[in-house]
Amino acid sequence: MDFIFSPWPWYVSGPLIGLMVPVMLYIGNKPFGVSATLRSVCSMCVPINADLYRKNDWKNDIWNLVFLVGILIGGIIAGNFMNDGNPVLLGEATVERLTSMGITDFNTLLPQEIFNWDELFTLRTFIITIIGGFFVGFGARYAGGCTSGHAIMGLSLFQLASLIAVIGFFIGGLLMSYFILPTILTL
Amino acid sequence: MRYAKFLMLGISFGILLIKAEVVSWFRIQEMFLFDAFHMYGVIGSAIAVGAISIQLIKKFNLKSIEGEPIVLNPKPLKKVGNLVGGICFGFGWALTGACPAPLFAITGAGYSIMILAIIGATIGTFVYGLVEKHLPS
Numbered sequence: 245m246d247f248i249f250s251p252w253p254w255y256v257s258g259p260l261i262g263l264m265v266p267v268m269l270y271i272g273n274k275p276f277g278v279s280a281t282l283r284s285v286c287s288m289c290v291p292i293n294a295d296l297y298r299k300n301d302w303k304n305d306i307w308n309l310v311f312l313v314g315i316l317i318g319g320i321i322a323g324n325f326m327n328d329g330n331p332v333l334l335g336e337a338t339v340e341r342l343t344s345m346g347i348t349d350f351n352t353l354l355p356q357e358i359f360n361w362d363e364l365f366t367l368r369t370f371i372i373t374i375i376g377g378f379f380v381g382f383g384a385r386y387a388g389g390c391t392s393g394h395a396i397m398g399l400s401l402f403q404l405a406s407l408i409a410v411i412g413f414f415i416g417g418l419l420m421s422y423f424i425l426p427t428i429l430t431l
Numbered sequence: 432m433r434y435a436k437f438l439m440l441g442i443s444f445g446i447l448l449i450k451a452e453v454v455s456w457f458r459i460q461e462m463f464l465f466d467a468f469h470m471y472g473v474i475g476s477a478i479a480v481g482a483i484s485i486q487l488i489k490k491f492n493l494k495s496i497e498g499e500p501i502v503l504n505p506k507p508l509k510k511v512g513n514l515v516g517g518i519c520f521g522f523g524w525a526l527t528g529a530c531p532a533p534l535f536a537i538t539g540a541g542y543s544i545m546i547l548a549i550i551g552a553t554i555g556t557f558v559y560g561l562v563e564k565h566l567p568s
Contacts, residue, residue: 254472257451261473262480264444269488271436273495273502276481278532282556289553296560310434314441315532316539321442322449323540332455335466342460353455353537354528359544372526373544377534377551378558379523384531385559386516386566388506391530394517395474398506400481405508412517413524414463420525421463428526 249328264392265400272307277393278315279384281308296385345429358429368431387412448536456528463525509568523552 252260268276284305287297302309331351339350349356363369384390387409389398395413398406451473452458462470487493488501495501524530527548529537534552538545 251452252447252450254451254469255476257447257453258473258476259480261444261447261451262477262484264440264477265481266484266488267440269484269495269501269503270493271440271496273497273499275504279530279552279556282531282553283560285553286557286560290557292561294560294563296556296563307434307437310437311441311444312535314438314443315445315448315535316441317438318442318445318447319449319454319536319539320445320541321539322446322536326446326450332452332457334457335461335464338457338461338464338466341464342457350457352542353452353457353540354542354545355456359456359542361544364544369544373547374551376523376526377548378555379519380527380529380531380534380548381523381552381555381557382559383516383518383520383523383555384552385556385563386512387520388509388513388516390520390532391474391524392532394506396477396481399478400485401503401505402482403505403508405506405513408508408510408513409517409520412514413521416518416521416523417459417463417525418521419518420522421460424522425460425525 248326250330251328251332262396262400265397274307275393276397277389278308278312279381279390279393281305281312282381283385284309345426347429366431368428371428371431383416444532445536445539448533449540454529454533454537454540459524459528511567515567523555527551 265276268274283297284302287299287301293299347355347357358369358372388405389409394406394409448454453473458470461467493501534545534549
């Protein structure tokens, strides 16, 4: 029963995530993707029409809102009942680098020094959660998709748009992790 | 009931994201620092399975559960948007340690502060909708 509680290696979890592509096509005839659902959230919550979201658009997209709720429930199930409580086994260089940047608690999935309601009013937690989230939402729509829609679905279809977007993801991520994040963590 | 299948698939995906540890901020830093193969293995093998599945669907003209031909619409190419939007997304991915699906899975897993990142991502989507016309595509 160990496999229920311990993390799954990439060669188990990766192919299973890849199966989302054919299963989504089979059960719903829909492309696999997640970030477009945030448009439906906007169309539900915001009384403004833009080309990207209109007031009643979400009624046609209930299926992907339900999919999103499912992801949240899956997180509740796996996070609470399928968890061995051990820290993530990280590469040594990562631990060393993050330690030098002031991160000391490696026991959970996220560093508690940052992702903690007590830190809510510190500049770095504000930047990392809210501004970080803003970039995720804004960037996904400008790029036309996220890791699911572009990296997994898009590259599975050998699309040039997705290749360019994924190269962009890595340019942005590398610049942030190497050069900008160390400064943000000192705030 | 017509949505139950999407709920089940979402639950499976959420569980997978947690079990694969791709929701971990630490794993994302490790990926961008090229310090472990884990994330590349997960994403690479997912793409391999996705690509093979799509080739099989095309080759055998497989139908959806409703008996319809499967629709594979290509995403439009927008060179500036794909690249610049992608870079913005990368900034956000490295800051929050999560892309859109993991944001929801990790919030469910008990890291309630990530609701802030979900709100941020919704605001980001909203603002993109407002300025879309003025940005080069």
